[in-house]
Amino acid sequence: MKDVILHITEDLVRIKTTADRPDELNRCVDFVEQFFQGTEGLFINRYTCAGKPAVVISTQETFTPDILLVGHIDVVPAPDELFEPRYEGTKLFARGSCDMKSECAVLMLLLKEFAQQSHPPSLALMLTSDEEIGGLNGVNYLVNEVGYRCKIALIPDGGQSPDDIVLQNKGVLLLRMTAKGKTGHGSRPWLGENAIEKLLSAYARVRTLFPNQATATDFWYHTLNIGMISGGEAANQIPGSASCDLDIRFTPDVTAQALLEQITACVGNEVCVEMRVNGDPIFTDPQDPFVQLYASCVEENLGTPATFNKHCGSNDGRFFTSLGIPIIVSRPTSGDQHSPHEWLETESLVDFYEICFAFIQKFNLNIESEKT
Numbered sequence: 001m002k003d004v005i006l007h008i009t010e011d012l013v014r015i016k017t018t019a020d021r022p023d024e025l026n027r028c029v030d031f032v033e034q035f036f037q038g039t040e041g042l043f044i045n046r047y048t049c050a051g052k053p054a055v056v057i058s059t060q061e062t063f064t065p066d067i068l069l070v071g072h073i074d075v076v077p078a079p080d081e082l083f084e085p086r087y088e089g090t091k092l093f094a095r096g097s098c099d100m101k102s103e104c105a106v107l108m109l110l111l112k113e114f115a116q117q118s119h120p121p122s123l124a125l126m127l128t129s130d131e132e133i134g135g136l137n138g139v140n141y142l143v144n145e146v147g148y149r150c151k152i153a154l155i156p157d158g159g160q161s162p163d164d165i166v167l168q169n170k171g172v173l174l175l176r177m178t179a180k181g182k183t184g185h186g187s188r189p190w191l192g193e194n195a196i197e198k199l200l201s202a203y204a205r206v207r208t209l210f211p212n213q214a215t216a217t218d219f220w221y222h223t224l225n226i227g228m229i230s231g232g233e234a235a236n237q238i239p240g241s242a243s244c245d246l247d248i249r250f251t252p253d254v255t256a257q258a259l260l261e262q263i264t265a266c267v268g269n270e271v272c273v274e275m276r277v278n279g280d281p282i283f284t285d286p287q288d289p290f291v292q293l294y295a296s297c298v299e300e301n302l303g304t305p306a307t308f309n310k311h312c313g314s315n316d317g318r319f320f321t322s323l324g325i326p327i328i329v330s331r332p333t334s335g336d337q338h339s340p341h342e343w344l345e346t347e348s349l350v351d352f353y354e355i356c357f358a359f360i361q362k363f364n365l366n367i368e369s370e371k372t
């Protein structure tokens, strides 16, 4: 089983599915469709929204499967060599090794396996291609425009190991702040208006809203990262415009909208604030019976109890939780997503597959017994 999962993962990794390569995104979704060619009893629906391809493959012709397996085939940018799988011992290093092409391979195999049963569960696989840039034309489109719903969504796009179930994620707000000035000669600054200075002083005011409280062990606070800055053309010229990009992660005591209003008020009217991505925090109730069922499958498989945790990163699960649909977020043992050292512990793949398999099977048995 491990080799089968890795073989699919390697094929997926070699397709360079960054947001700026639409052909590769389409080629990857083609690959997924081809994987299911010849499997009887599956319904394949391909979608494209604003150029972003997605596919939903299900055991029943419905927009409301009981269980939805959700993954994204896009990855963050990386140098070419990271698109060639590399093994060190039992670890696989590659872009997408754990975010989240190995998980997509597991989800694909799960659907194929269940589709071949004599009475398959109501199960669907939803793969999209824009999670890394906000998910608006992927999961958001499929859920809020096309109208997909489910009883539970399995989204293996968070956590660090199969026993780590993520029930809370911070919200995310990506903003661009832009200041306009009046250009002129650098030797006579009194004749112009310096856009960089306006931007810096607005940023300093925004910074005070985010005291540096978060640490590795106690990170449940709002945080701010200034990730990009640009402006000006020459040292001896007064810059006419300047802008910077901010990545804000926030805890559930505030909404994205409220935070945006607070920031806009704080920068004043000389700087404009543009919202580029916004996602409210994710919360799933640990007492949810489906979560409890999943946790029992973890314990049965690993011999140790599952833990329920909070994480800083966001994922497409927010489009489900905002509709009150519970999600389960967990993944194989892995780490360093988005870095050049992204890795997957291949020894945990089969455990993860078996946990998901047991969960789907038990879930389906429960549903069937409710019907009779």
Ligand SMILES: [Zn+2]
Binding pocket: 072, 099, 100, 131, 157, 315
């Ligand atoms: Zn991801």
